[in-house]
Amino acid sequence: MVDDEVSVLESLRRVFSSFGSRSWTTTYVCSGDLALEALTAGHIDLIISDMRMPGMDGATLLATTASRWPNVARFALSAEANETQAIRVADGVAHQFLGKPCPPKTLMAAIAEIELLSLGAEAQAIREIVSAVPRLPALPSVFTALRAALAEPRSHSHVISGVVRQDPSLAAKILQLANSSFFFRGSNTTDVQSAVARLGVSLLSRLVLVEGLMASGIVEDPAYAADVRRFFRASLVAEAAVSAPHRDEAALAVLLCPIGRAVMIAADPAGVAIAAELMTSEHLTQVEAERRVFGTCHAAVGGHLIALWGLPLAVSRAVRLQHRLDTFVPGDELHAATLLANGTVDPAIELTAAWQCQRKRLESA
Secondary structure (H helix, E strand, O other): OEOOOHHHHHHHHHHHHHHOOOOOOOOOEOOHHHHHHHHHHOOOOEEEEEOOOOOOOHHHHHHHHHHHOOOOEEEEEEOOOOHHHHHHHHOOOOOEEEEOOOOHHHHHHHHHHHHHOOOOOOHHHHHHHHHOOOOOOOOOHHHHHHHHHHHOOOOOHHHHHHHHOOOHHHHHHHHHHHOOOOOOOOOOOOOHHHHHHHHOHHHHHHHHHHHHHHOOOOOOOHHHHHHHHHHHHHHHHHHHHOOHHHHHHHHHHHHOOOHHHHHHHHHOHHHHHHHHHHHHHOOOOHHHHHHHHHOOOHHHHHHHHHHHHOOOHHHHHHHHOOOOHHHOOOOOHHHHHHHHHOOOOOOOOOOHHHHHHHHHHHHHO
16 A cells, blocks of 8 residues: 555555455555565565655556566556546556545455455466566556546536547547448548447447557557457447347457457467467367466456456456356356357357347448
């Protein structure tokens, strides 16, 4: 816990004393320099830092942590009234952004999720992959800013379009998509706010996320870029094929199916190449080959990263199980969507007909 105000640290100490797990060891420091000393001296799983501090601010501290200790989870705390501004300052260096003061239950739940990531048979293999990545990707800052804007009860389209305009390249992509025949039949628009209204906030969020991840520089691989585009199209199908209560999460899960592969490529491109050779020489599936080389697979790594970001657990689970038909339970629409997005066909997946119908509509457009 890092904060330049001693009273805040004392308050956090009381919170951990009352709500925290006995298995957690906590360290409280009042500057970025002391935080770096603590990180250097001992094993730290998670750093939670205030953003506005004299000397080394939170953004600098978290960026340094990301560079020197990439497997350490990074949370940002900020009392900024304008959360969009605070997130922009953080520039994607935090895995999760929490308002300050943060309700104790919210903080404890977020930390508990990080603890769960260290459990399970594959946890060590995943940690080795994650620690080999020079900088584990954080949620793109524009996506986080958009989520903050959408969380406001009276958030209007001009506020949302204002967030989008922060990134001219993204704005151009949104205009291109909004003018396609799949979304709108009629006159074209050159206005970002009108484009936002046409696409809707769910699709807009996914487009922001995929553009941010593609631009993050974690991996430059043509096959991965093609996968991202393919799963983005599949997310459009999922949005129409899944029932209303689960559409947003199902579409998000489908979109994020390939993110674990990006982490593996960034961590060990030679290992990924060996796995590809095994797929050909021994007729293994991608998951079987990855497990042979890494002891885990891209689906498990992706589920880990999504949980680290603090996205819904249902999304993390659906990504983790995207190739596991043996664990599918009829009625689980998120899991069904990720299975179908990967080409799994089975009578138990009731979404199949709706999926095929929507895919044909997308292809024709």
